[in-house]
Amino acid sequence: MTSVEVAGVAIHPFGRFEGVTTTELGVAAVRGALAEAGVGRGGFQAAFCATAYGGVACGHRILGALGMTGMPIVDVEAGCASGGAALMLAAGAIRAGQYETVVVFGVEKMPKGVIRSSFFEPWQEEAGLAATPAYFALRAQRLMATSGVTKEDLAAVVVKNRRQGAANPDAMFRAEVSPAEVLASRLICEPLHLWMLCSPNEGAAAVVLRAGAPGSGRVRLDAAVLRSHLPGAVLSESTPMAGLVDVDVPAPSTLAADDAYREAGIGPGDLDLVECQDTDAARELLAYEELRLCPPGGATGLLAGGATAMGGRLPVNPSGGLLSKGEPLGASALGQVVEVVRQLRGDAGQRQVEGATVGLAHTVGRGANAAVVICSR
Amino acid sequence: MPHTVPVHDGLFVAGSPPRLLGSRCRACTGHHFPRHRTCPYCASDQVDEVELSPTGTLWSWTAVTAAPPGYRGAVPYGFGVVELPEGLRVVTRLTESDPSRLRSGQAMELVLDPLHLDGEGRQVVVPAFAPAGGP
Ligand SMILES: [Zn+2]
Numbered sequence: 270m271t272s273v274e275v276a277g278v279a280i281h282p283f284g285r286f287e288g289v290t291t292t293e294l295g296v297a298a299v300r301g302a303l304a305e306a307g308v309g310r311g312g313f314q315a316a317f318c319a320t321a322y323g324g325v326a327c328g329h330r331i332l333g334a335l336g337m338t339g340m341p342i343v344d345v346e347a348g349c350a351s352g353g354a355a356l357m358l359a360a361g362a363i364r365a366g367q368y369e370t371v372v373v374f375g376v377e378k379m380p381k382g383v384i385r386s387s388f389f390e391p392w393q394e395e396a397g398l399a400a401t402p403a404y405f406a407l408r409a410q411r412l413m414a415t416s417g418v419t420k421e422d423l424a425a426v427v428v429k430n431r432r433q434g435a436a437n438p439d440a441m442f443r444a445e446v447s448p449a450e451v452l453a454s455r456l457i458c459e460p461l462h463l464w465m466l467c468s469p470n471e472g473a474a475a476v477v478l479r480a481g482a483p484g485s486g487r488v489r490l491d492a493a494v495l496r497s498h499l500p501g502a503v504l505s506e507s508t509p510m511a512g513l514v515d516v517d518v519p520a521p522s523t524l525a526a527d528d529a530y531r532e533a534g535i536g537p538g539d540l541d542l543v544e545c546q547d548t549d550a551a552r553e554l555l556a557y558e559e560l561r562l563c564p565p566g567g568a569t570g571l572l573a574g575g576a577t578a579m580g581g582r583l584p585v586n587p588s589g590g591l592l593s594k595g596e597p598l599g600a601s602a603l604g605q606v607v608e609v610v611r612q613l614r615g616d617a618g619q620r621q622v623e624g625a626t627v628g629l630a631h632t633v634g635r636g637a638n639a640a641v642v643i644c645s646r
Numbered sequence: 647m648p649h650t651v652p653v654h655d656g657l658f659v660a661g662s663p664p665r666l667l668g669s670r671c672r673a674c675t676g677h678h679f680p681r682h683r684t685c686p687y688c689a690s691d692q693v694d695e696v697e698l699s700p701t702g703t704l705w706s707w708t709a710v711t712a713a714p715p716g717y718r719g720a721v722p723y724g725f726g727v728v729e730l731p732e733g734l735r736v737v738t739r740l741t742e743s744d745p746s747r748l749r750s751g752q753a754m755e756l757v758l759d760p761l762h763l764d765g766e767g768r769q770v771v772v773p774a775f776a777p778a779g780g781p
Contacts, residue, residue, distance in 0.1 A: 385715040392654035394716025396761065396772045397739060403725045406708035407737075414706075414750055458708040458725070459745040500687045501676075 271364045273490040274483040275476060275644060277306030278607040283472035283594040284441040286378075291323050294473040295331035295376040298600075302475035303372065310335075313477070314368040316342045317359050319351035319375035320599035327376065347495060349546060350632045351375060352474070352602030353640020356493040359478050369480045375604075377597035379469035388635055402466060402549070406458035409551030413460060416566045418554055420460050422573070424451040426550040427465055427592055429578050434589020436619040439604075441470055441595040465550040470595035474603035476610075483646070488613045491533035491643045496524040498637035521639035522546075522559035522631060529629070529641040530561075537561045540583055541625035542612055544605035546632045547590040556631055557585070560641070579620065587612060587620045598634075605630035606642055613646045650769045653761055656681060658773045663700040664758050666736065666773060670696045677732040698736075701778060702728040704752040705735055709743045719761045719772075728754050728775045739774040753778035 279301025281294050295318070303309065316337075318328025328342040347354035352375040359371040389399040412418050428448055434440040446464060454464040483489050498521045530536055537560060545560065547553040554568035562583060563571040571577055577585035588594060588608040591601060609628035611617045626646055633639035652658065657680055658666050668679040673690035679698060684691050707726030713719075724740025726748075741759055742748055759774035 389716075390654075391716065392657075394714070395718070395770075396653045397710060397714060397717045397719055397723055397725070398737065399716060400710045400714035400725060403708055403710050403714075404737075407706040407725070407727055410706045410708060456711060458710055460708075 271366065271480050272482040273360050273363050274479045274481055275488040275490050275610050276370070276479040277302040277304070277308065277477040278610045279305060279475050280439050280604055280607045281473040282439040283470055283597055283600070283604065286471050289471075291327065291376055291378050292330045292334050294378065294471060295327070295374055296334050298376070298473035298475035299331060299335065299372060299374050302374070302477045306477035306479065308370060308477055310337050313340065313370040313372045315340050315359070315362060316372045316374070317355035318342065318344045319346070319355040319373070319603065320344060320377055321346050321348065321351060322379060323376055323599060328374070331374065331376065347638040347640070348636045349548070349596070349598060349634025350495055350602055350636070350638035350640035351599045352604075352606070353493060353630070353632055353642055354495045354638065356476065356478075356490070356603070356606065356642055357495045357640070360490055360493045363478055363480045371478050372475065373478060373603065374473065374475035375600035375602065376473040377599040378471040379597055400458070402461060403458045405466070405549045405552065406461045408555065409460055409549065412551050412555055412568075416554070416558070416568055418551065418569050420452065421448065422554065422569050423460060423465050423550040424448040425572060426547065426553050427451045429572075430547060430553070430586050430590040430592040433579055433587055433620060434593020437589045437593065440589045440593040441468065442589075442593050461549055461551070467548050467591035468595040470597055472595070472597040472600045472604065474600045474607050476603055476606055486614065486646060488610050488644050488646045491535070491645055492529040493640070493642045494525045494528040494532065495638060495640045496521045496528065499524070520559050521637050522556060522633045522641070523561070525639040525641040526560045526631070529643050533643040533645070535627060535643065539627050540629050542587055542609065542622045542628045543583060543585045544588060544590070544608050544628070544630045545585055546634070547586060547592050548596065548634065550592070553585065553590065560629070560631055579622070584622050587617065587622055602630065602632040602640055602642070605632065606644070609642070609644050613644060650758070650771045651764060653770050653772045658756075658758070659697060660758065664756050664773065665697040665700050666756060668696055668698040668734070669693045677730070677734040679734060679736050698734070699731045700756040702730040702736070702754050702775065704748060704750060704754050704775075705729045707740060707745055707748050709745050724748075724774070726775070739772055741774050741776040748777070
């Protein structure tokens, strides 16, 4: 099968940028990634743009601003996993021999304040059932009941990720926090406090993929997998209103991870670092189990032992995660891939995971959609 | 009792006790709430409307402390998942908004909870689960 090289990556910092348009955010990331890859106008045959709120033909507007149109440009929406979905489509097309070089980018300016989603019916909003953090909280409560996770563990995830994010110039929040401060922040939905939830924000990220085996020190895309939820699950990022009583329905993250491990020919024990979806602190712990980084019920032990902190056996979210970066929906998955690629190249500066050769990026959210991307050098 | 209106038609039947209006698939016997025209587990269109059990057990719970989009009722309010004997989990409002007063597996019963007044001054009600045997 054709190898796929990650030829260039770039990120526009995640944050809030008054007066900067979605197009301008996207242009910054695309230019950066193309420059790294040494690709100019006419140098790529297709483009995929991941976005949820970018509007009609968002990708066309961004490439149009650069005079780089004419090739197929397709916008991709798969909730939080949009970037992973775009990467899957691009890599598949390259492996099929359809294109040699493809630009994949994600961009978002999340609406400010409370975000209304067409995912819920108007009556569900009126009844108070469109409370997104409450769904995170229900899942967190279940994790606490089944895996012995405590509120102190949730605070410890935030402390870890914010400490790591302090070393990331592309992150929105760059101050370390203490467990007491996290637990003293406003209670949103028991057990989740404000600082345990990531902030929707703005940003962009871009990746240039190219057919062919990468040279020494360069990064290969081993797998990019998107999966949706199986019918029946009620809280596995899934059906919001009803579900079967059935604990055996695998979560979409596990489906995507198992496919990706198989595609890459590796197992979780081969990973050197992971960027995972920490929409809320409990979500990171759940990801440890769903991605098979630990056995079911083992998330607390993995965290408490320091394995997932910098210097540990398997650093998770060396970028600081979404808890530090914030979450611009369409850009977040590719932002993780940018981090993984920089880590594998040894370009991660102060937050470098020494000697990293295999990295995994994971996103999951509305749909449900889950994406897992594995890269190596 | 003053005139009340449901937050949405077809969610429940009033009465004592009120019951959620769901559906049951003839092909796979799975239950759904709210009602579905096709089965979301097996795609069958042989689906019958059924009144669901008014009692169940608490599976997960929290409280919402800030009004979510489109919501005009009071905060905080209870929010959770209740398991019905039909083998169905339902995401629902709870009448108890203090999470520390609830426990896993607790028996719950369906009630109609006042939500807010509509434009004509009528009380809008929403189905919610309350700890069973409460006042
Ligand atoms: Zn069925």
